Amino acid sequence: MRHYFTILSHEVRTLLYSSSTYIAAVLFLGVMGFVFAGILELYAKAPQETSPAVVFFQLFWFPVFFMVPLLTMKSFAEERRLGTLETLLTAPVSTTEVVLGKFSAAYLFYMLLWGSTLGFHYLLKVYARDARFLDPAPLIGGYLFIALSGLLFIALGILASALTRNQAVAGILCFTCLLGLIGGFSYLGELSALNAEGLQPIKNAVESLRIPAHMEDFTHGVIDTRQVFFYFTGAILTLLLSILGVEAKILNS
Amino acid sequence: MLRAIDCMTEIPDITIEVSHLVKTYGSLTAVDDLSFTVKRGEIVGLLGPNGAGKSTTMRILTGYLPANSGSVKICGLPVASQAEATKRHIGYMPENNPLPEDMRVSEYLWFRGRLKEMPRAKLRARIDEVLELCDLKRNRHRILGRLSKGNKQRVGIAEAILAEPAVIIMDEPTIGLDPHQIIIVRDLIASLRGRMSVIISSHILPEIEATCDRVLIINGGRIVAQGSPAELRREIFGHTSYRIEFAGHNAAFAAHLTTIDASLSVATVGDCSSDGFCVATLVTTAPEDLGEKLLQKLPAGGYRLRALHRTQPSLEDVFLAATRRSWDARLPDQKVSPGDQRQPLPKI
Numbered sequence: 053m054r055h056y057f058t059i060l061s062h063e064v065r066t067l068l069y070s071s072s073t074y075i076a077a078v079l080f081l082g083v084m085g086f087v088f089a090g091i092l093e094l095y096a097k098a099p100q101e102t103s104p105a106v107v108f109f110q111l112f113w114f115p116v117f118f119m120v121p122l123l124t125m126k127s128f129a130e131e132r133r134l135g136t137l138e139t140l141l142t143a144p145v146s147t148t149e150v151v152l153g154k155f156s157a158a159y160l161f162y163m164l165l166w167g168s169t170l171g172f173h174y175l176l177k178v179y180a181r182d183a184r185f186l187d188p189a190p191l192i193g194g195y196l197f198i199a200l201s202g203l204l205f206i207a208l209g210i211l212a213s214a215l216t217r218n219q220a221v222a223g224i225l226c227f228t229c230l231l232g233l234i235g236g237f238s239y240l241g242e243l244s245a246l247n248a249e250g251l252q253p254i255k256n257a258v259e260s261l262r263i264p265a266h267m268e269d270f271t272h273g274v275i276d277t278r279q280v281f282f283y284f285t286g287a288i289l290t291l292l293l294s295i296l297g298v299e300a301k302i303l304n305s
Numbered sequence: 306m307l308r309a310i311d312c313m314t315e316i317p318d319i320t321i322e323v324s325h326l327v328k329t330y331g332s333l334t335a336v337d338d339l340s341f342t343v344k345r346g347e348i349v350g351l352l353g354p355n356g357a358g359k360s361t362t363m364r365i366l367t368g369y370l371p372a373n374s375g376s377v378k379i380c381g382l383p384v385a386s387q388a389e390a391t392k393r394h395i396g397y398m399p400e401n402n403p404l405p406e407d408m409r410v411s412e413y414l415w416f417r418g419r420l421k422e423m424p425r426a427k428l429r430a431r432i433d434e435v436l437e438l439c440d441l442k443r444n445r446h447r448i449l450g451r452l453s454k455g456n457k458q459r460v461g462i463a464e465a466i467l468a469e470p471a472v473i474i475m476d477e478p479t480i481g482l483d484p485h486q487i488i489i490v491r492d493l494i495a496s497l498r499g500r501m502s503v504i505i506s507s508h509i510l511p512e513i514e515a516t517c518d519r520v521l522i523i524n525g526g527r528i529v530a531q532g533s534p535a536e537l538r539r540e541i542f543g544h545t546s547y548r549i550e551f552a553g554h555n556a557a558f559a560a561h562l563t564t565i566d567a568s569l570s571v572a573t574v575g576d577c578s579s580d581g582f583c584v585a586t587l588v589t590t591a592p593e594d595l596g597e598k599l600l601q602k603l604p605a606g607g608y609r610l611r612a613l614h615r616t617q618p619s620l621e622d623v624f625l626a627a628t629r630r631s632w633d634a635r636l637p638d639q640k641v642s643p644g645d646q647r648q649p650l651p652k653i
Binding site (some may be wrong): 054058059062065068069070132135136138139140141142143144145146187302 | 345364367368369370390392393399401403404405406407408416417419420421422464537558638
């Protein structure tokens with residue numbers, strides 16, 4: 053693992069040089085700013101039952117759909133297109149180090165961008181002059197959820213990028229996987245075909261994999277170890293598949 | 306790190322050992338039972354037409370591609386089971402020399418040096434050294450994507466020799482360079498002789514002839530000829546030819562030649578000019594030089610001689626003859642169908 057930090061710093065530098073990082077950052081902060089302003093307007097009109105932080109995190113999936121592909125699509129696809137993957141892997145480094153280095157760099161940026169939205173809540177606190185508007189509990193839960201689910205989302209993006217040499221294909225593949233992961237389980241859970249008596253366990257399993265429901269739990273202060281386990285094992289499995297994907301691509305070429 | 310340094314001091318006399326290597330891409334056999342060895346400090350040239358298996362062989366040597374069967378040992382270590390250890394002994398420059406586009410030359414060399422486990426203090430001095438060697442000092446802060454082809458190629462070479470590996474593998478290092486840069490690269494490779502084993506592949510035959518101690522000619526994934534350029538000439542052609550300009554009795558010329566040396570014969574007799582001199586090509590299988598004999602005996606036989614030139618087959622002729630011979634050799638048992646043409650290597 054001694055090359056991990058060399059690769060990580062190289063990847064962070066590459067992300068800083070890449071235009072798609074800045075597009076992701078501007079789009080993300082723009083969209084989240086509008087969402088936050090919209091929430092404040094809603095709260096100004098009528099009293100609400102939940103804290104603004106809870107509503108803020110309900111729309112977490114929207115920036116994820118474009119931000120994760122933009123941050124990860126370049127990682128392997130671009131190296132493969134340029135041919136630099138060959139020079140990288142003929143240095144005395146293992147594929148695991150390369151995959152982990154690229155994953156960590158993208159995850160770092162992902163968390164950095166989400167972390168910058170803390171500023172919104174701080175501004176609210178400063179201008180509202182009322183500590184009650186900044187309820188720390190849902191915020192902690194929400195950011196914890198973002199950090200955990202981000203592991204899986206970024207790993208999916210790395211996997212998509214490891215499977216192709218075309219950045220656009222990697223981006224679209226990643227978007228599709230995220231759509232299936234975030235929206236797919238909610239859709240499956242509502243299928244009437246699963247309402248039959250014998251299929252109840254499957255329905256329960258699908259229900260418990262609904263990612264928006266996890267988010268609700270986290271922001272309400274319920275931290276379920278099953279969900280934590282789901283994101284950790286999901287991320288590890290996806291990263292293992294990415295390592296295999298990079299190596300299998302070499303074998304078949 | 307200590308272990309790595311220990312390995313460097315114990316480099317065996319044979320640095321590359323390839324035996325019975327086979328690599329197939331689906332139904333296509335790229336490398337077919339290839340065996341060769343490279344000694345320490347030797348410069349070996351890999352020659353072959355497109356799709357002969359040169360790049361595939363090099364990729365297997367670096368541990369980037371796995372072979373189907375056979376074994377490769379770098380500095381005595383098997384590549385298949387100890388890939389990371391063997392990669393420490395190799396400096397590799399792939400075909401077309403891919404470089405990240407948005408890094409500076411010195412940043413790139415620093416990153417590569419760190420990946421190759423060079424200590425920071427040593428790396429700084431070594432980067433200066435290789436930049437000097439490769440004549441890149443003025444370009445050290447320039448961005449790789451904006452460098453000219455020749456400069457990029459030199460960055461690739463600088464990167465390959467950066468960690469002072471025992472084995473350097475370069476896939477077409479002089480492709481796309483101008484004659485001046487080719488001479489620089491050639492001198493650079495020649496300066497590695499004795500210290501590092503170098504394998505280069507090239508289409509530019511005079512390059513190989515000028516720099517390499519030994520040449521391997523590969524066709525269809527097999528070695529069709531190997532040896533020093535001089536040995537190859539003898540092996541492939543087995544004869545020497547002389548070009549002479551003479552005047553005299555044409556009809557009896559061939560008969561007179563056999564009296565000089567039994568193996569001499571006339572290959573071609575060209576047009577005779579108005580002053581009576583004809584150009585002829587003589588062929589002999591005699592190992593010794595017959596030049597002096599010809600100069601003495603032809604005038605003695607009543608022929609006037611005004612030019613004598615011993616023509617050496619160029620490596621180009623050797624290459625064409627060797628690769629043609631290997632194609633001919635496979636013809637009787639295997640018909641070449643239109644679909645049998647060798648595909649270029651797939652990109653990764």
